[in-house]
Amino acid sequence: MAHIPYPPSYYAASANPAPLRDELQADIQADVCIVGAGYTGLSSALFLLEQGFSVAIVEAARVGFGASGRNGGQIVNSYSRDIDVIERSVGARHAQLFGEMAFEGGRIIRERVARYNIACDLKDGGVFAALGAKQMGHLEAQKRLRERYGHQQLELLDRVRIRDVVGSDHYVGGLLDLSGGHIHPLNLALGEAAAVESLGGRIFEQSPATRIERGANPVVHTARGKVRAKFVIVAGNAYLGNLVPELAAKSMPCGTQVIATEPLDEALARSLLPQDYCVEDCNYLLDYYRLSADNRLIFGGGVVYGARDPANIEAIIRPKLLKVFPQLAKVKVEFAWTGNFLLTLSRLPQVGRLGDTVYYSQGCSGHGVTYTHLAGKILAEALRGQAERFDAFASLPHYPFPGGRALGAPLTALGAWYYTLRDKLGV
Known part of the structure; x- marks a missing residue:
């Protein structure tokens, strides 16, 4: 397929050297197949590899092509809605979990940078x-x-x-x-990808997933290959398209x-x-x-x-x-x-399972640098059978946009205009 390069940006222009990875052109097997080589996918892969899973990642373009390689580069704790909003919608036990997890993503980033010697201009x-x-x-x-x-x-x-x-x-x-x-966000993603490969993980670029066969033995299909796995993690976020229609409807x-x-x-x-x-x-x-x-x-x-x-x-x-x-x-x-x-309509992440073997995390709502690194850890925990923190996120309600995406965009823009006016008036 045609090679999709990084879009022009300061980050792409100043990125550390990185290999062009092969397209998937075979029928392969892995314990876990991850769709998307952004922060969510890379973080999940690192935690899983460190725990002995075999991992293959299929990426539509290049590592960090989407938000992971283009964002503002800021390590911001908590979520897009703060803990008090979550407290009002979940029980005391889950509220405590969310409060404890709110500051974990930044610690994970620093640990990754130190352990794998990632050059990404980290500043405190x-x-x-x-x-x-x-x-x-x-x-x-x-x-x-x-x-x-x-x-x-x-x-x-x-x-x-x-x-x-x-x-x-x-x-x-x-x-x-x-x-x-x-941090330099693209260099963080490239460094994490190198760490994934150092642990035996496989990353295939220019390999968009075209279909996911669900069931007890899920299969991720690309144009020229497939990955047979025990589990699948869907980590495409804003670049997932309509691969999983029920996720697209709620974001x-x-x-x-x-x-x-x-x-x-x-x-x-x-x-x-x-x-x-x-x-x-x-x-x-x-x-x-x-x-x-x-x-x-x-x-x-x-x-x-x-x-x-x-x-x-x-x-x-x-x-x-x-x-x-x-x-x-x-x-x-x-x-x-x-x-x-x-x-997402709630501005909180959407985490869950599709059946017993397909897991997903999406919808950081502009607060993704730290959350995605936490998400990788809780997804890996869930695949190991330790699902308490995963279940806390999965318990958050997922609302569809009224009228779907076609009507949701103008309605959301209208709501944003209202809050922007409030900001300007100081009310």
Whole structure:
């Protein structure tokens, strides 16, 4: 089949060397076949291989082709909806599990980077920045909530203190999470893929799954091959298409846009982010940014419901950047790209089984860097028969979008407009 390259982005342009992996062109066997070589699939594979399973991954394009290789690169704890929302919908035992798991994904990333010597520009520290008093009150409550679950690496920042970490007058305060941080996301995925192969795992690129035979002995078919397995893990997220129709009905691909400036001189870069932390604001449709290893400002934001690619990404994102850092008016933008994430109606992940042998995790809703690494661990636990944490996620309700994806996109955009208006009015 035709070779699908990485889409143009700063990450693709600065990626570590990686092999072009073969297409699947045979009938093979493995204990587990994983569909998708993004973070969910790679994390699952590593945990399974470390526990003695044989693993084969089929990937439609290249390792980290989707959101895993295009995201903002921020290590942000918890979920897209915080633990208090989950507390209101599950029992006390499950709430405790979710609270304990909320900070595990970042630890898994750091452990992987250390164990497998992954070069991905890992840096510590992330800031949630408040644009008004209401958002600051939310951060104060969030700090109390997270400390209740044992997360102590948090510091509230007042109007003066936040200027120590963000060189902008845009914010009234913030919350610093020292266990947050940022990475080169594509290099993290490439490093994890190399680790998978070092343990005997097989990764086939340019091999989109065309059909999954379910049942006691599931089979994943590609155009020129198949994988016979004991278990299948579906980990395609926003790039899964309609391979599993019942999953597609309960989720919506959405696009987010990112730009990267030309390299900034050291003094200018340090004036923007003196501690080199990553930052995201507290709006419903939030903006996020950080410095790369070569001192580019990487700035993202905006959502396109239904995952259409905007004609001019820089025109969407540059005004947002200049609101925060007007001093960058003359700085050139050298890269602009979009990537899709998978939104659920509840904004909580969807985890479950299709029959007894096909497992899935999807719908990180824009909060996937840490969650996907946790998901790999809980999927591997479930395949070993330790399903308590898997079952906690599986117990969360999965709602279809009203009217399906065709009507869901405009309705969701209307809801986002409402919350954006509330953000602007501070109500």
